[in-house]
Amino acid sequence: MASVLDYDYRKTWPVNPDAPEDSYERKAPHIDYGTERLSGERYWSTEWMERERTQLWAKVWNWAGRVEQIPDAGDFITFELGRESFLVVRGDDGVIRAFFNVCPHRGNRLATDGGSVPNGFTCPFHRWRFNLDGSLAQVTDRETFRPESLCHDLDLGEVRCEVWEGFIFINMDRDAKPLIEQIGPLADHAKPYRLGEMRIMRWMRSVWESNWKVGVDGFNEAYHVHAIHPEILPVFNDYHSQIDCYPNGMSRMVTKFAYESPRYPDAKPGTLNEGLRATMREVGIDPDTFEGSMEDVRPAVQQAKRARAERLGLDYSGFLDNQLTDDWNYTIFPNIQMGIHPEGVSMLYFRPHKSDPRKFVFDVIVMMHPQPDAAIQPPAYMGLPEGWDISGQELAEPIEIDWRDGGLGQVFDQDSGLFMLVQEGIESLGYRGAIFSEQEQRIRHFHAELDRYMNAPAR
Numbered sequence: 001m002a003s004v005l006d007y008d009y010r011k012t013w014p015v016n017p018d019a020p021e022d023s024y025e026r027k028a029p030h031i032d033y034g035t036e037r038l039s040g041e042r043y044w045s046t047e048w049m050e051r052e053r054t055q056l057w058a059k060v061w062n063w064a065g066r067v068e069q070i071p072d073a074g075d076f077i078t079f080e081l082g083r084e085s086f087l088v089v090r091g092d093d094g095v096i097r098a099f100f101n102v103c104p105h106r107g108n109r110l111a112t113d114g115g116s117v118p119n120g121f122t123c124p125f126h127r128w129r130f131n132l133d134g135s136l137a138q139v140t141d142r143e144t145f146r147p148e149s150l151c152h153d154l155d156l157g158e159v160r161c162e163v164w165e166g167f168i169f170i171n172m173d174r175d176a177k178p179l180i181e182q183i184g185p186l187a188d189h190a191k192p193y194r195l196g197e198m199r200i201m202r203w204m205r206s207v208w209e210s211n212w213k214v215g216v217d218g219f220n221e222a223y224h225v226h227a228i229h230p231e232i233l234p235v236f237n238d239y240h241s242q243i244d245c246y247p248n249g250m251s252r253m254v255t256k257f258a259y260e261s262p263r264y265p266d267a268k269p270g271t272l273n274e275g276l277r278a279t280m281r282e283v284g285i286d287p288d289t290f291e292g293s294m295e296d297v298r299p300a301v302q303q304a305k306r307a308r309a310e311r312l313g314l315d316y317s318g319f320l321d322n323q324l325t326d327d328w329n330y331t332i333f334p335n336i337q338m339g340i341h342p343e344g345v346s347m348l349y350f351r352p353h354k355s356d357p358r359k360f361v362f363d364v365i366v367m368m369h370p371q372p373d374a375a376i377q378p379p380a381y382m383g384l385p386e387g388w389d390i391s392g393q394e395l396a397e398p399i400e401i402d403w404r405d406g407g408l409g410q411v412f413d414q415d416s417g418l419f420m421l422v423q424e425g426i427e428s429l430g431y432r433g434a435i436f437s438e439q440e441q442r443i444r445h446f447h448a449e450l451d452r453y454m455n456a457p458a459r
């Protein structure tokens, strides 16, 4: 393993220094964002939050749900983003459309929850009706309106809607670039994973007590892992990560699993720690008869996963060996992070609170390929409780929990209380702005893109 003396922040620690130009492994060119401090106002100012509403959220693609939530005509979900709410509905023609959840009459919300309305939406306030394509179907007591009043556009306000791998995104900006540009290189890198065929197996939602960007920043680096999550150091090389910054705010960090961290304090040369032994057992290797060194564990796990896939008739031919073990963590700007693995995806989703810049809505989602026979058990990093239903028969709905009660999983429970304290420190008169190591360069990359949105001329 490379020594700390080899560190070059322009290269970080490439997972494969010899990766060919067109390989998923290839390190993206370094972007120099300088060394200035980042001031704290963006994390607490109500004015900044209001400006984000029009400059950022109204301009980016926002993830609203999955296609399998609305399989039939008339099925719909509601999607909340700060003070906005949207209806996402499948039409009679099978097309998924999205509308502001705002009645054109006097603004009432048409629905507060998802459901099925094969005959279209009816507003609960005065019972105007709308077709599934958003067009007005009926005005109650039409004769009591002067005709001029009904000359206005009375259809539901439509927003753009595009689907990638089963993920439905909406965009309030009619002139926005296509969704695929926001997904960036992930669209290509994710192909072997067949995300469109995965299903949400667990979906947890909680409101955390910091700005949404404290959350995004915190999960955009592995620098804090040794301090806050030391229990994963036996199997997670948190130090030697490859970091890639791509266009449009997209970034990636590749971190080796099945590899002991150089910061693991209880390392005993010549012995395999219990975490590595458990990782081997997960894929059917007996650690007691394994003769290799710590460095041999990862390749052995990769081989075992390939062999298991073959036995189960799964196609792993598109995966690089490194993709079989490591955490390939992608950030889709601004607020989605996905750790993608052949078995499944850990997805984190950070949304602003309705009115308080000191809170955010945090969705923690586990997706897997449905396993009716439980042939592949969820790997430990997914944090699914023992015996969790992974058959994919039932659609998982968001479960709302209070972060103070715990239950999000050990790693998240460790972060939740910490982020609140970070928020408090950032708001102090003594806060002089953040400084970043180059292990944290994804954070600079994120804020540079955010600044581009915030400073763009208002349209």
Ligand code: FES
Pocket (backbone or CB within 6 Å): 103, 104, 105, 106, 107, 108, 123, 124, 125, 126, 127, 128
């Ligand atoms: S507000 Fe919807 S019908 Fe009046």
Ligand SMILES: [Fe+2]
Pocket (backbone or CB within 6 Å): 218, 224, 228, 229, 411, 415
């Ligand atoms: Fe953390």
